[in-house]
Amino acid sequence: MQELYAHSHSGIHRLDARVKVIFTLAFVLFLSLAPARAWPAYILFLSLVLSAAVLSRLGIGFVQKRALLALPFALAALPLIFTGPPPTVLLPVFPGLQLSYSPDGLGRFASIALKSWISVQAAILLAATTRFPDLLFALQQLRVPKIFVAIVGLMWRYLFVISEEVLRLLRARASRSASLPGARRAGGSVAWRARVTGGMAGSLFLRSLERSDRVYSAMLSRGYNGELPAAESTPLAPADRRALALGVILLTFLWLLSLLTGG
Amino acid sequence: MDPIINIDRLSFHYPDGKQALFEISLQVARGEKIALVGANGAGKSTLLQHLNGIIEGSGQIRIDGLEVKKVNLGAVRALVGVVFQNPDDQLFSPTVFDDVAYGPIYQGLDKQAVKARVEQALAAVHMGDYAARNPYHLSGGEKKRIAIATVLSMQPQILVFDEPTAALDPRARRELIELLHELPQTMLIATHDLEMVKTLTPRTVMLHQGRVVADGPTAAILADEDLLKTYGLW
Numbered sequence: 001m002q003e004l005y006a007h008s009h010s011g012i013h014r015l016d017a018r019v020k021v022i023f024t025l026a027f028v029l030f031l032s033l034a035p036a037r038a039w040p041a042y043i044l045f046l047s048l049v050l051s052a053a054v055l056s057r058l059g060i061g062f063v064q065k066r067a068l069l070a071l072p073f074a075l076a077a078l079p080l081i082f083t084g085p086p087p088t089v090l091l092p093v094f095p096g097l098q099l100s101y102s103p104d105g106l107g108r109f110a111s112i113a114l115k116s117w118i119s120v121q122a123a124i125l126l127a128a129t130t131r132f133p134d135l136l137f138a139l140q141q142l143r144v145p146k147i148f149v150a151i152v153g154l155m156w157r158y159l160f161v162i163s164e165e166v167l168r169l170l171r172a173r174a175s176r177s178a179s180l181p182g183a184r185r186a187g188g189s190v191a192w193r194a195r196v197t198g199g200m201a202g203s204l205f206l207r208s209l210e211r212s213d214r215v216y217s218a219m220l221s222r223g224y225n226g227e228l229p230a231a232e233s234t235p236l237a238p239a240d241r242r243a244l245a246l247g248v249i250l251l252t253f254l255w256l257l258s259l260l261t262g263g
Numbered sequence: 264m265d266p267i268i269n270i271d272r273l274s275f276h277y278p279d280g281k282q283a284l285f286e287i288s289l290q291v292a293r294g295e296k297i298a299l300v301g302a303n304g305a306g307k308s309t310l311l312q313h314l315n316g317i318i319e320g321s322g323q324i325r326i327d328g329l330e331v332k333k334v335n336l337g338a339v340r341a342l343v344g345v346v347f348q349n350p351d352d353q354l355f356s357p358t359v360f361d362d363v364a365y366g367p368i369y370q371g372l373d374k375q376a377v378k379a380r381v382e383q384a385l386a387a388v389h390m391g392d393y394a395a396r397n398p399y400h401l402s403g404g405e406k407k408r409i410a411i412a413t414v415l416s417m418q419p420q421i422l423v424f425d426e427p428t429a430a431l432d433p434r435a436r437r438e439l440i441e442l443l444h445e446l447p448q449t450m451l452i453a454t455h456d457l458e459m460v461k462t463l464t465p466r467t468v469m470l471h472q473g474r475v476v477a478d479g480p481t482a483a484i485l486a487d488e489d490l491l492k493t494y495g496l497w
Contacts, residue, residue, distance in 0.1 A: 179337030200355040
């Protein structure tokens with residue numbers, strides 16, 4: 001597993017983490033509030049993200065590669081193509097079997113897929129240009145409830161530990177996945193393999209649970225009482241304020257444009 | 264007789280460029296028991312994981328004449344049983360029986376044969392009564408024995424251990440060493456437990472920063488205090 005943060009010396013990297021968090025949230029919010037089929041507005045939202053990617057010196061390819069991860073989630077909107085509002089067109093598939101296809105539904109599906117793809121890029125850019133501790137600190141300063149910040153922070157910390165654990169489990173299994181000379185194809189049945197995988201997932205869960213108990217005991221023994229140390233709040237620098245205001249105004253314009261062009 | 268393990272100028276570096284092994288050459292005769300010693304980070308575990316192709320470096324490794332490479336991995340893993348340091352990594356099934364049966368089932372043996380293999384393997388580690396137990400609830404020493412059984416059930420010719428006595432209490436450790444004495448397979452044991460090395464393995468290979476720095480009779484190497492001090496084993 002790799003860190004999300006990718007270091008580079010750019011204005012975007014240097015921007016106050018709070019500005020980036022607020023701007024990213026506003027970006028995603030405005031984009032999701034944009035109506036379906038507002039194509040010109042989507043293109044402007046997209047070009048905004050892409051320009052930020054270029055400015056951050058990470059490059060468009062970097063962001064696109066990571067954004068692919070989010071694609072499967074867009075599939076959740078796929079049924080809209082067939083269940084969208086009338087008018088619907090009946091497509092014959094087999095004799096006696098027809099699919100009802102809704103052009104309006106297709107438009108909505110494309111809008112949702114496009115919007116989620118663009119939003120994910122914004123989130124990726126945020127995570128890639130902000131160190132994780134800075135991100136947590138920003139959330140804390142923005143008065144996100146402490147318990148959430150603590151959960152996110154601990155999750156991030158132990159995600160790496162657990163992914164290492166998964167790697168070791170997989171290695172141990174691979175070591176015992178052998179074949180005999182001249183025997184029929186090795187590997188066992190699909191159902192048996194699935195059961196083994198289930199067993200692995202189960203034991204991983206048990207071990208994570210036990211680890212969380214140990215970690216918590218260790219935290220308690222160092223005086224943890226459910227409170228994180230309070231974040232020292234520093235006011236935003238004037239330049240950061242200007243950047244944030246400018247960004248949010250720009251987003252508002254794009255959103256207004258989407259209201260005019262979509263529908 | 265041909266060596267059962269023949270490592271010829273094996274080098275390996277991690278994806279981040281850090282080199283872990285430098286041109287390691289090592290021959291192991293059939294039935295030999297060898298200790299692999301060295302400070303933390305010397306490359307012991309990395310070397311062991313090459314033996315059954317879990318990681319691949321440059322150079323050549325032959326196991327019983329068979330080159331360790333992608334097309335041979337299945338056959339090589341039938342010859343080399345690796346017992347990992349943490350038994351929890353190795354035990355992932357709801358019952359001890361299922362775990363010990365994993366290797367044989369994967370190899371495609373029929374039900375009768377699998378059952379026979381499991382019984383044999385559990386008997387060999389003196390854990391015959393544990394087949395129906397849940398591995399998760401066993402003690403450290405018991406888990407270690409089951410982990411060894413999961414490998415024995417594949418009837419390998421070579422047993423490879425990574426820190427077998429780490430985290431065991433004195434009795435479990437003593438019983439494990441007795442068990443290792445009993446098992447007839449060729450053994451390669453990475454360890455810091457020099458007391459065990461003294462009694463168990465006639466030959467010792469010492470690694471330091473990815474290189475073999477000593478290879479010879481255990482008694483001579485353990486008697487060389489300067490050598491042990493230089494390489495962080497004292």
